[in-house]
Amino acid sequence: MKGDLRICKNGHRYYKSSDCPTCPVCEDERKPDNGFLAVLAAPARRALESAGIKTLKQLSKRSETEILKLHGMGPGSLPKLRKALHDEGLTFKEG
Numbered sequence: 001m002k003g004d005l006r007i008c009k010n011g012h013r014y015y016k017s018s019d020c021p022t023c024p025v026c027e028d029e030r031k032p033d034n035g036f037l038a039v040l041a042a043p044a045r046r047a048l049e050s051a052g053i054k055t056l057k058q059l060s061k062r063s064e065t066e067i068l069k070l071h072g073m074g075p076g077s078l079p080k081l082r083k084a085l086h087d088e089g090l091t092f093k094e095g
């Protein structure tokens with residue numbers, strides 16, 4: 001079962017069996033901006049989101065120390081964040 005064929009407002013065709021109206025193609029296209037959130041564990045992701053950090057650009061304005069202080073953020077998430085920043089040519093703020 002592939003589900004029903006849907007066509008999103010941007011003309012993408014996709015199959016979905018649930019009631020969720022999210023188009024996977026549109027989701028993918030949004031990824032460059034906030035895809036780094038997807039590689040994080042849920043508590044770390046929520047920590048960033050509650051600090052208003054939803055993009056790598058916003059993340060690059062904070063220091064590693066600041067990020068580590070966020071509730072739910074573990075040291076294991078830092079290498080992933082560093083890499084995500086690096087891939088976009090960004091770094092954490094100094095200090």
Ligand SMILES: [Zn+2]
Pocket residue numbers: 008009010011012023024025026027
């Ligand atoms: Zn779409």
